[in-house]
Each structure stands twice: as C-alpha cells, then as structure tokens.
Amino acid sequence: MTRFLSAFFANRTARPFGVLVLIVVVLGIADDGHDRVLTMSTAYNVLQQFATIGPVALALGLSMMVGEFDLSVGGILSLAGCVAVITGSSSPVAGLLLAAAVGAFCGLAQGTIMTWLNLSSIGVTLGGLLTFGGLSYFLTGNTTIGYDRLDVALGVNAPLLGIFSIRSLTAIVLFLVATLVVSWTRFGRDLLAVGSDRRAATIVGIRVSRILIAVFVISGLLTAIGGGLLSYGLAAASPTALADTLVPGAAAAILGGVSLSGGKGRPIGIAGGVLVLSMLRSGLTAIGVPPFAHWIVTAAVLFAVAILDSEELSRRVYSFCRAVGRRSDVHPPNGSSILFRQRADH
Amino acid sequence: MNSVGGRASEKPASVASRLGSMHLDKASLIQGIAVVAVVIFAVSTPGFLSTTSIRSLLTTVSFVGCVAVGMTFITLSGNIMSFSIGASMSATTIVFMASIALGLIPALILAFLFCAALNGIQGWLIGFFRANPLIISMAAYSMIIGSAVYITGGRGVYPLTNKADILTANLGPIPGPLAAFLFVAIAGQLILSFTRLGRNIYLVGTSPRAAKAAGIEPWRTVLWAYVAAGLCTAASAVLVAARYRSGDMEHGIGYEYHAISAVLVGGTSIRGGEGSVLRTLVGTVFIALMQGLLILRGFGIELQYLLIGLIVLAAIMLQWKVRT
Numbered sequence: 279m280t281r282f283l284s285a286f287f288a289n290r291t292a293r294p295f296g297v298l299v300l301i302v303v304v305l306g307i308a309d310d311g312h313d314r315v316l317t318m319s320t321a322y323n324v325l326q327q328f329a330t331i332g333p334v335a336l337a338l339g340l341s342m343m344v345g346e347f348d349l350s351v352g353g354i355l356s357l358a359g360c361v362a363v364i365t366g367s368s369s370p371v372a373g374l375l376l377a378a379a380v381g382a383f384c385g386l387a388q389g390t391i392m393t394w395l396n397l398s399s400i401g402v403t404l405g406g407l408l409t410f411g412g413l414s415y416f417l418t419g420n421t422t423i424g425y426d427r428l429d430v431a432l433g434v435n436a437p438l439l440g441i442f443s444i445r446s447l448t449a450i451v452l453f454l455v456a457t458l459v460v461s462w463t464r465f466g467r468d469l470l471a472v473g474s475d476r477r478a479a480t481i482v483g484i485r486v487s488r489i490l491i492a493v494f495v496i497s498g499l500l501t502a503i504g505g506g507l508l509s510y511g512l513a514a515a516s517p518t519a520l521a522d523t524l525v526p527g528a529a530a531a532i533l534g535g536v537s538l539s540g541g542k543g544r545p546i547g548i549a550g551g552v553l554v555l556s557m558l559r560s561g562l563t564a565i566g567v568p569p570f571a572h573w574i575v576t577a578a579v580l581f582a583v584a585i586l587d588s589e590e591l592s593r594r595v596y597s598f599c600r601a602v603g604r605r606s607d608v609h610p611p612n613g614s615s616i617l618f619r620q621r622a623d624h
Numbered sequence: 625m626n627s628v629g630g631r632a633s634e635k636p637a638s639v640a641s642r643l644g645s646m647h648l649d650k651a652s653l654i655q656g657i658a659v660v661a662v663v664i665f666a667v668s669t670p671g672f673l674s675t676t677s678i679r680s681l682l683t684t685v686s687f688v689g690c691v692a693v694g695m696t697f698i699t700l701s702g703n704i705m706s707f708s709i710g711a712s713m714s715a716t717t718i719v720f721m722a723s724i725a726l727g728l729i730p731a732l733i734l735a736f737l738f739c740a741a742l743n744g745i746q747g748w749l750i751g752f753f754r755a756n757p758l759i760i761s762m763a764a765y766s767m768i769i770g771s772a773v774y775i776t777g778g779r780g781v782y783p784l785t786n787k788a789d790i791l792t793a794n795l796g797p798i799p800g801p802l803a804a805f806l807f808v809a810i811a812g813q814l815i816l817s818f819t820r821l822g823r824n825i826y827l828v829g830t831s832p833r834a835a836k837a838a839g840i841e842p843w844r845t846v847l848w849a850y851v852a853a854g855l856c857t858a859a860s861a862v863l864v865a866a867r868y869r870s871g872d873m874e875h876g877i878g879y880e881y882h883a884i885s886a887v888l889v890g891g892t893s894i895r896g897g898e899g900s901v902l903r904t905l906v907g908t909v910f911i912a913l914m915q916g917l918l919i920l921r922g923f924g925i926e927l928q929y930l931l932i933g934l935i936v937l938a939a940i941m942l943q944w945k946v947r948t
Contacts, residue, residue: 347758349758391937391941395941397940397941398894398895400704400758400894401888401894401940402937402940402941404705404884404888404894404936404940405888405933405936405937405938405939405940405941406933406937407881407933408881408885408929408932408933408936408937409930409933409934409936409937410933411929411933412926412928412929412930412931412932412933412934413930413933415925415926415929415930416926416927416929416930418926419924419926420924420925420926517926517929524762525707525762525765525766528758528759528762529762532759538756538759568774569773570769570770570771570773570774571770572770573766573767573769573770573771573773574766574767574770574771574774576763576766576770577763577764577765577766577767577770578763578767579763580759580760580762580763580766581749581760581763581767583759584749584755584756584759584760584763585749585753585755587755587756588753588754588755588756589753589754589755590752590753590754591753594752594753
C-alpha cells in the first residue's frame with residue numbers, strides 16, 4: 279500500500295488527482311454535514327472555473343513543456359475577447375473563429391521572432407503581452423464593449439446534463455485533443471524531446487524552430503478560444519477584465535506536474551492541476567469562505583510548488599540537516615547533482 | 625562582448641567606463657537616433673514647451689521612474705522582472721497612510737522597512753533556493769492582494785491629516801517628486817557603479833555559477849538587489865500616497881509593467897548582467913515623452929498602450945539582434 283502510494287505520488291501526472299481527492303475530502307469534513315460541497319451546483323461551478331482557467335493553463339503548460347514561458351497569454355486572452363465580441367454579433371461562430379485566428383497569428387508572430395532572432399521567449403512574450411494588451415485597448419477605445427447577443431451569452435454558460443456547459447465542454451475537448459496529440463503523435467514526442475534536451479533534439483534531427491513556433495501558435499490558439507468564449511459568456515469585452523488569468527493559469531500548470539525547466543508534464547496532468555485550483559476556489563466559496571481566500575490559496579500553491587521545484591532545495595535541506603547535526607540520518611542528495619547537470623545544459 | 629554597464633575588463637575601470645552606459649554600439653546608436661527624433665518631434669509640437677506641460681510630465685515620470693530604478697536591480701541580477709512590485713507599492717501606500725498619524729518620519733521609516741521586507745523575502749526565496757523568480761513574484765502578488773483585502777476589507781485609507789503634504793512640495797524650481805526620483809536614480813547608479821554590491825549584481829546577473837566560483841554567495845547579492853528594489857518602490861509609494869492623500873490597492877496597478885517597459889526600452893538586457901540605471905532613466909523619459917506627445921497631439925490613452933507595447937517589443941528585438 280505504501281509502495282503504491284509512493285509510486286502514485288512520484289508520478290507527476292497522477293499527483294494532482296491525488297491532491298484533488300484529498301481536497302474534496304478535507305472540504306467535505308470542513309463542510310460539517312451541510313451538504314454544500316458535493317452538489318451538482320458545485321460541480322457546475324468547478325467546471326465553469328475549469329473552462330476559464332483551463333485553456334490558459336494548457337497554453338502556458340505546453341510552452342513550459344517545451345522549455346519556454348509564454349507570458350503573452352494575458353494579452354491574447356483580452357485581445358481575443360475583444361475581437362470575438364466586436365465581430366461576433368451576427369455570427370458568434372465566425373467571431374470565435376476570427377478570434378482564434380488572431381490568437382494563432384499572435385503566436386506565430388512571437389514564435390517567428392524568437393526563433394529568427396534567437397531570443398528568449400520571456401522577453402518576446404513580455405513585449406507581446408504589452409502589445410496585445412495595448413491592441414485590445416485600441417480596439418475597444420479603452421471602454422467596456424457590451425455584446426448584443428444575450429442569447430449567445432446565456433447559451434454558452436447554460437447547464438447541459440446538470441453540470442456541463444458549452445464553455446466547459448469546449449475546454450474538456452481541447453484538453454482531450456491535446457492529450458491525444460502529445461501522447462500519440464510525432465509532434466508530441468518531438469515537443470517533449472525539445473523540452474528535455476534541445477541540443478540532443480537537434481542532433482537527432484528534430485526541427486526545433488518549427489516545434490517552437492508550432493507550440494506558440496497552439497498556445498495563442500488555445501488562449502484565444504478560451505478568451506473568446508469567456509467574453510461571450512460575460513456579454514462584454516474589456517481590455518482589463520481578463521488580466522488576472524496569468525497567475526492562476528501558471529499555478530494550475532505547475533500544480534499539474536509541468537516542470538519549469540521543460541520536458542516534463544502531460545496535458546492530463548495540467549487538467550488535474552486546473553481541477554485542483556477550481557475545486558479549491560469553488561469549494562471554499564461553497565462553505566462560505568470570503569473571496570480573498572482564493573488569492574491566498576493560489577499564493578500558497580505557487581510558493582509551495584516554486585520552492586519544491588527549486589534548484590537548490592535539496593542541497594539547502596541537506597546542509598541544514600548537517601548543521602543541526604543529524605549526519606547519520608541524511609544521505610547526500612542524489613537529486614541535487616541531477617539538478618546541477620540540468621542547469622549546465624541550459 | 626561589449627562593455628556596457630561596467631563589465632569586468634582587464635584594465636582597472638575608470639570612473640567614465642564604470643558609469644559608461646554611453647558606450648557606442650549599434651543598439652545604442654539606434655536608441656540615440658530614436659531619442660533625438662522624439663525630442664525634435666516634441667519641440668515642434670505646439671504647447672509642449674509650456675511650463676505646465678513639462679512640469680506635469682516630469683511629475684508623472686517620477687512615480688514610474690523610482691519603481692523602474694528598483695526593477696533595474698532585479699533585472700540586472702538575472703531575475704527578469706517582478707510581478708509583485710505594483711502590488712507591494714499599493715500595500716506600502718496603505719502602510720504609509722495608516723501610520724501617518726504617528727508622524728511623518730515614523731511613517732516613512734515604517735513604509736520603507738515594510739516594502740524592503742516584502743521584496744527582501746522574495747529575494748531570499750529566489751536567491752537561497754534558486755526558485756523561479758517569475759513564479760515567486762506571482763505568488764507574492766497573490767499573497768499581497770489577498771492579505772490586503774483581508775486586512776483592509778478592500779477599502780482604501782484616507783487619513784484626515786496633511787502631514788504628508790510636505791512630500792508634494794517643490795524643492796526650489798524642481799517639483800518634489802522629480803527631486804526624489806533624481807535622488808533615487810543617482811543613488812542607484814552610484815551603488816551599481818562604485819560598490820561591491822553593485823559589482824556583485826552584475827557578476828551574479830551574468831553568471832551565478834561564475835560568481836559562486838569567485839567566492840561570492842549569489843543568494844546574498846540577490847537578496848540585497850531585491851531589498852534595493854523594495855526601497856526604490858517605497859520611495860514611489862510614499863510620493864503617490866502623498867499626492868493622492870490616500871493609501872489604496874489601486875495606486876500601484878500596472879506599475880510592474882510600466883517599470884519593466886522603461887527598463888527594457890532603456891536597453892538593459894533581460895538576461896541580466898548588462899545595463900544600468902542611467903539606461904533606465906533614458907527609457908523612462910523616452911516613454912513619458914511619447915505619452916506626453918500623444919496626448920498633446922490629441923490621441924487617446926488607448927494608442928499609448930499599443931505604442932508602448934510595440935516600442936518594448938522593438939527594444940527587445942534590438943538588444944538581441946546585436947548579440948547573435
């Protein structure tokens with residue numbers, strides 16, 4: 279049993295689902311028999327949150343899996359929302375497709391710039407974040423634009439089968455497709471290879487630039503679909519409203535087992551990370567904890583994962599234990615040497 | 625390798641080369657041309673040379689400028705940027721205004737200590753464990769926003785005293801905030817150019833492993849870089865709080881992006897280890913000039929955001945094209 283548990287928690291993809299079960303149990307106990315946590319409406323809320331955070335987390339997660347970091351998701355999310363609302367009043371589908379095309383184009387532009395000029399993704403996507411954010415200010419004229427199709431606004435969020443909605447089903451489909459692509463296609467294998475060791479990937483003949491550009495196009499596309507549907511659901515597009523998705527998106531991705539150094543993680547794990555975050559948020563709201571707790575919970579998750587994933591944690595813990603004087607109990611960490619070797623590759 | 629911003633060279637560095645951000649390479653040349661073009665454009669814009677317009681421009685520059693100087697320390701030390709610097713600035717305005725009843729000096733000391741500690745803790749986590757600086761600063765951002773709402777209930781602090789008004793007064797012909805900004809910038813550049821901490825920041829930013837091999841503990845340098853950033857941010861926070869006579873979580877929104885824009889437009893490398901506060905000063909003034917011009921020529925704020933984004937993108941492309 280312990281062996282099963284340790285194997286389970288060593289698996290980065292399974293870990294978020296274990297955490298999810300734990301959270302449901304803890305929330306159930308904290309609920310104290312009021313039946314507020316395990317209800318249809320909580321499940322619906324969790325899936326709605328999933329639809330909001332999920333595409334962004336998947337986009338960020340894919341860019342981290344390839345060893346980069348796409349900061350521009352916040353900008354693309356706003357821009358896609360504005361494009362969808364402005365152009366989607368006669369045909370919502372056409373508006374969403376246009377928004378998706380814009381998102382993909384943003385990703386294409388950034389990917390091309392960074393591979394062509396050999397730039398770091400953080401720099402380029404920071405510029406992209408500001409540019410796309412600015413573009414959405416420009417499109418909306420710095421105001422909130424209302425969406426005149428209330429039927430669509432209600433439709434994308436209307437409950438289907440009790441707990442789903444068009445938005446959450448779309449997010450689930452995006453995750454399923456991403457899982458299939460990463461696990462069973464050559465592109466997915468190349469993506470993880472580029473993320474694990476870029477030099478080795480080049481040597482075995484993977485076209486690294488193409489993979490990088492493709493990842494950023496997919497990242498833009500996913501974010502844009504999420505942003506377009508979100509703005510339809512809110513019946514409004516505003517350049518500022520969607521800015522706060524970068525932080526929960528990043529939290530969900532790294533909670534889902536994606537490593538910041540690249541090469542690790544699976545879309546299904548990211549889905550688990552998003553579910554953990556959504557469950558925490560909806561569950562805490564359901565048992566009556568005020569909304570600021572979302573921020574603190576997200577912060578705690580990010581701090582914990584950032585420190586656990588840090589390069590020198592094992593070395594620091596080891597030297598701390600030595601200083602305390604329990605030398606016989608502690609073995610030199612094998613992990614730290616691996617981490618140092620990883621560092622040398624970059 | 626060029627020698628922008630006090631890189632170690634075999635000759636002992638002269639004062640000029642230590643301060644030397646005016647080193648001529650292709651990127652600096654293009655930046656210089658851009659600055660000259662904007663200045664010519666500015667002078668030819670009717671109304672730009674009026675005292676009121678210049679004064680208001682210089683006052684706005686100062687608020688962003690102090691934060692940008694702080695961000696320069698973070699970027700130079702190899703930690704890209706901090707997402708939490710706007711939130712910590714907002715929180716500091718609240719601390720300052722909540723403690724102003726104790727008197728101006730105690731409130732100032734509290735505000736500076738608070739902001740230095742807030743950023744110093746992040747610097748320690750990032751330096752000591754080598755945790756990812758972006759994730760740590762995102763975590764700190766969430767933590768600050770959540771705690772602030774918990775403590776203040778989401779309301780601002782509006783004290784009924786005018787003890788802080790002295791901070792908005794003029795220093796002779798110079799607006800007070802501008803004087804404070806110039807002081808922060810000069811102090812920042814002096815630290816970078818002439819102290820051991822400054823040299824270590826460049827070294828750690830260029831290569832933490834090399835710094836370690838040279839006997840420097842990188843985490844101490846990173847910690848102090850973040851403390852310096854916190855102090856600069858606190859300067860901006862007290863100025864903004866005094867100006868609006870309130871402490872509010874709204875005050876610092878977006879400052880992290882304005883600050884990193886100024887740093888990058890100035891030409892400081894996002895990889896760390898290359899750049900200077902003087903460059904940030906140029907970047908800050910350049911962006912502010914563009915904004916002032918657009919307003920005078922009758923364009924709305926929405927065009928400003930777009931233009932700043934494009935300028936930052938161009939600045940990033942510029943600095944990297946030179947390298948490769």
